[in-house]
Amino acid sequence: MSALLEVSGVSVSFDGFRAINNLSFSIGAAELRAIIGPNGAGKTTFMDIVTGKTRPDEGTVRFGARPVSLLSLSEAQIARAGIGRKFQRPTVFEDQTVAENLTMALKAARGPFRVLFWKETQADRDRVAALAAEVGLGDQLARKSGELSHGQKQWLEIGMLLAQEPRLLLVDEPAAGMTLAEREHTTALLVDMAKTRAVVVVEHDMEFVRRLNCKVTVLHEGSVLAEGSLDHVTRNPDVIDVYLGR
Numbered sequence: 001m002s003a004l005l006e007v008s009g010v011s012v013s014f015d016g017f018r019a020i021n022n023l024s025f026s027i028g029a030a031e032l033r034a035i036i037g038p039n040g041a042g043k044t045t046f047m048d049i050v051t052g053k054t055r056p057d058e059g060t061v062r063f064g065a066r067p068v069s070l071l072s073l074s075e076a077q078i079a080r081a082g083i084g085r086k087f088q089r090p091t092v093f094e095d096q097t098v099a100e101n102l103t104m105a106l107k108a109a110r111g112p113f114r115v116l117f118w119k120e121t122q123a124d125r126d127r128v129a130a131l132a133a134e135v136g137l138g139d140q141l142a143r144k145s146g147e148l149s150h151g152q153k154q155w156l157e158i159g160m161l162l163a164q165e166p167r168l169l170l171v172d173e174p175a176a177g178m179t180l181a182e183r184e185h186t187t188a189l190l191v192d193m194a195k196t197r198a199v200v201v202v203e204h205d206m207e208f209v210r211r212l213n214c215k216v217t218v219l220h221e222g223s224v225l226a227e228g229s230l231d232h233v234t235r236n237p238d239v240i241d242v243y244l245g246r
């Protein structure tokens, strides 16, 4: 599998504290990957580096089939290059319908200048319907987003990110606060999305990670401590030590 994202020898310090320490790993083009690790392991900082919010002190981050360095790109350029990020809290426009939220995301994906001359076409309406169907909201298009359940809002936001056709999607704790049924739907959605793009899920909930049934990267003190199936990494004595704090 060729790498879509290649992080190599990356370090970053905050006031002398090394939050990311010589971090190296790669993600394939159509891969689902879970990143786990105790509090302070560097998971958020890793996502901040990939999306351009935090600049590393050392190392390289390369992205794409013909890799480009992300370190010279702005956050907006990185987003346009095909990297989307889903934060933990959903940020949909509650007064707008599901269709309106998705339409706005579709417009935004066209870039700032084309939005000025935007005229919604039938193809756009079809795309909005397809995005809603993809995330399981096909029958909710006319519903005000504020009326959706927490899980449905999260799926809507995922749909809005998909409107931008990302090649890599970073998702922060997608299962937090969801009911069991919502978690099952979210699992299926993430697995499905990763068939055609890379999806990286940062998650604390091991049961949810188990359901994802994917390769797991364990971070600790800003480096990769272990990598492999969940069973493989949870048998690793170093991982057990870190989680049990021995």
Ligand SMILES: Nc1ncnc2c1ncn2[C@@H]1O[C@H](COP(=O)(O)OP(=O)(O)OP(=O)(O)O)[C@@H](O)[C@H]1O
Binding pocket: 014, 015, 018, 019, 037, 038, 039, 040, 041, 042, 043, 044, 045, 046
């Ligand atoms: N802007 C910052 N300034 C100072 N220290 C920071 C900053 N950002 C992160 N850190 C520190 O870097 C370390 C890694 O933090 P990070 O948030 O990446 O961990 P995490 O694995 O996401 O943790 P959690 O699971 O608790 O969200 C922590 O010790 C944190 O306090």
